[in-house]
Amino acid sequence: xxxxxxxxxxxxxxxxxxxxxxxxxxxxxxxxxxxxxxxxxxxxxxxxxxxxxxxxxxxxxxxxxxxxxxxxxxxxxxxxxxxxxxxxxxxxxxxxxxxxxxxxxxxxxxxxxxxxxxxxxxxxxxxxxxxxxxxxxxxxxxxxxxxxxxxxxxxxxxxxxxxxxxxxxxxxxxxxxxxxxxxxxxxxxxxxxxxxxxxxxxxxxx
Numbered sequence: 001x002x003x004x005x006x007x008x009x010x011x012x013x014x015x016x017x018x019x020x021x022x023x024x025x026x027x028x029x030x031x032x033x034x035x036x037x038x039x040x041x042x043x044x045x046x047x048x049x050x051x052x053x054x055x056x057x058x059x060x061x062x063x064x065x066x067x068x069x070x071x072x073x074x075x076x077x078x079x080x081x082x083x084x085x086x087x088x089x090x091x092x093x094x095x096x097x098x099x100x101x102x103x104x105x106x107x108x109x110x111x112x113x114x115x116x117x118x119x120x121x122x123x124x125x126x127x128x129x130x131x132x133x134x135x136x137x138x139x140x141x142x143x144x145x146x147x148x149x150x151x152x153x154x155x156x157x158x159x160x161x162x163x164x165x166x167x168x169x170x171x172x173x174x175x176x177x178x179x180x181x182x183x184x185x186x187x188x189x190x191x192x193x194x195x196x197x198x199x200x201x202x203x204x205x206x
Contacts, residue, residue, distance in 0.1 A: 002118050003071060003094065003118060005163075005165070006071065006072070006116065006117075006118070006165050007071065007072055007073075009164065009165035010051075010074060010075050010165060011072065011074040013165070014052065014072065014074040014075045014077075014078055017051060017052050017054075017075065017078075018052050018054060018078075021051075021054060022052070022054040022057075025192050025193075026192075027054075029140065029191045029192050029197065029199075030054070030055060030111065030140065031058055032191070033111075033138070033140055033191070033199050034055070034058040034059055037059065037138060038136070039059070039063075039064055039107060040106075041064070042064070042065060043064060043065065043106040043107060044064075044065045044067070044104065044106050044107075045064050045065065045066050045067070045105065045106065045107045045108075045109065046066075046067050046068075046069070046100075046104070046107070046108045046130065047067070047068040047108075047109045047111075048069060048095045048108060048109065048110045048113050048123070048127060049070055049071075049095055049110065049111070049112065049113030049116070049117075050068035050069065050070050050090070051070060051072075051075045051078075051079065051112070052078035052079050052082070053068070053078065053079030053080075053082045055109060055111055056068065056079070056082070056083060056088065057082070061083070061088060062086070062087075066087075066088045066089070067088070067089045067091065068088055068089070068090050068091070069090075069091045069092070069093040069095065069098070070090075070092065070093070071092070071093065071094050071095065073092055076090055076092055095113060095117055095123045095126065095127075096117055096118070096119050096122040096123050097122070097126065098126045098129075098130055100130045101130070102130065103129075103130065103131065103132045103133065103135075104130045104131075104132070105130055105131055105135060106132055106136075107135060107136055107137075107138065108127050108130070108131055108135070108136075108137045108138070109137075109138050110127060110137055110138065110139045110140075110141070111138075111139070111140040111141065112142075113141070114139065114141050114170065114172075114175070115141050115142050115143070115167050115168070115170055116165055116166050116167070120167075120170055120175060121175060121178060124175045124178075124179070125178070125179070128179055128183065128204060131204045132204070133204055133205070133206060134203065134204065134205075135203070136186075136201055136202065136203050137201070137202050137204075138199075138201055139172075139198075139199070139200040139201070139202070140191065140197065140198075140199050140200075141172075141197065141198070141200075142168060142170075142193075142196050142197050142198075143170055143171060143172040143196075143198055144168075144169050144170060144171045145195070145196075146173060147173065150168075150169045154168055154169055155169070168196075172198070172200060176202070181205075182204060182205055182206055183202045183203065184202065184203050184205055185200065185201070185202050186201050186202065186203055187199065187200065188200045188201075
C-alpha cells in the first residue's frame with residue numbers, strides 16, 4: 001500500500017463506502033463504541049481518517065470542538081457535504097505527517113485507519129505526538145491475534161487484500177511496544193468477527 005494507490009482505491013470506494021461500512025455489523029459495532037465514548041463538552045477531538053463521516057453521525061457533535069482529517073479528497077468531500085452546516089473542521093491531510101502542534105487534542109478517534117495507512121508506526125506515532133498528556137486514543141480496527149502469528153491462509157491472502165487498500169496482518173501489540181513507556185492500555189475488547197476487530201483505548205501518560 002502507498003498513498004497514491006490509496007487515493008485511487010478510496011476515490012473508487014467513496015461511492016459505495018457507506019453502503020458497506022455504515023450498515024450491518026459495522027454500524028452496530030460503532031454504535032456500541034460511541035455509546036460508551038467518554039467525551040466531555042468543549043474538549044478538542046481529532047478524527048483521523050474520517051472517511052465519509054459515518055462516525056460523526058453517531059455523536060452529538062454540536063457539543064465538541066471537532067477536527068476531522070482524511071487523505072482522500074473524495075471521501076472527505078462526502079463527509080463535508082453531510083455536515084456542511086456544522087462547525088466541524090475538515091482538513092485534507094496525511095495521518096502519517098500531521099500539521100498540528102504537539103499536544104493539541106484531548107481525544108483522538110482512529111477508526112479503521114491503522115490498517116489502511118502505508119506506515120502504521122508513523123501514523124500511531126503522530127497520534128501520540130498531537131495528543132495531550134492524559135488524553136486518550138480510541139481505536140476500532142482489525143489486527144492480528146494477540147501474541148500469535150497470523151494463519152497461513154491470511155499470509156497468502158494478505159498481499160491481495162492489501163491491493164484493496166487494507167492490511168489484515170498488522171499487530172497492535174507491535175505498535176504499542178514502541179510507545180509503551182508513554183501509554184497505558186485501559187480497554188481492549190473484541191468487537192466482531194471472532195475478535196479480528198477490536199476496540200482499544202489507550203491513555204497518554206507523559
